[in-house]
Amino acid sequence: LWDLDAILRMSLDGVLEIIDGTIGGILLLDENSQTLRYHVHRGLSAKYVEQVKLTLGEGIAGRVAESGTPTLVEDISSDPRTAYSDLISTEGLKGFASVPLKSKEKVVGVMNVASHETGQFGADDLYLLDSIGCQVGTAIEQAKLYQRLDRARERYKTLLQFSLKPRKKPAKG
Numbered sequence: 001l002w003d004l005d006a007i008l009r010m011s012l013d014g015v016l017e018i019i020d021g022t023i024g025g026i027l028l029l030d031e032n033s034q035t036l037r038y039h040v041h042r043g044l045s046a047k048y049v050e051q052v053k054l055t056l057g058e059g060i061a062g063r064v065a066e067s068g069t070p071t072l073v074e075d076i077s078s079d080p081r082t083a084y085s086d087l088i089s090t091e092g093l094k095g096f097a098s099v100p101l102k103s104k105e106k107v108v109g110v111m112n113v114a115s116h117e118t119g120q121f122g123a124d125d126l127y128l129l130d131s132i133g134c135q136v137g138t139a140i141e142q143a144k145l146y147q148r149l150d151r152a153r154e155r156y157k158t159l160l161q162f163s164l165k166p167r168k169k170p171a172k173g
Contacts, residue, residue, distance in 0.1 A: 059083025
């Protein structure tokens with residue numbers, strides 16, 4: 001019902017279909033380490049996805065997560081704010097949009113879409129992506145809450161089974 005991976009895959013696929021794109025990914029914010037890592041992606045190499053790990057404020061996606069403000073980039077391969085310019089060049093990424101995924105004004109991740117063409121995305125795309133980003137952020141938060149509830153229910157069941165086990169009476173000697 002609230003499978004986080006399935007929600008993220010469907011969200012990314014839906015967005016790419018709407019904007020007629022093939023490259024994108026969703027990075028989730030780890031609250032403990034305050035870092036962003038790809039959770040789902042399309043059209044990016046495994047090497048790129050494995051190596052990208054951003055702190056808040058680092059690179060374009062890190063700045064989007066920190067500020068909560070969507071960003072549109074004409075050509076990310078020549079943008080000085082990028083954190084992994086060598087990987088971006090290898091992937092051949094040009095046009096780029098990054099939007100925060102928010103739940104109740106709290107950023108829980110970032111969604112990036114990219115293209116091999118410069119200037120692929122416009123203000124309308126950014127507005128649409130940002131609107132979708134708010135919905136995805138809420139879904140992420142609900143899925144995480146559901147996972148926590150599920151784990152708590154499992155712990156409760158385990159404790160209950162343990163406490164209901166019949167205890168052996170000590171042998172009389």
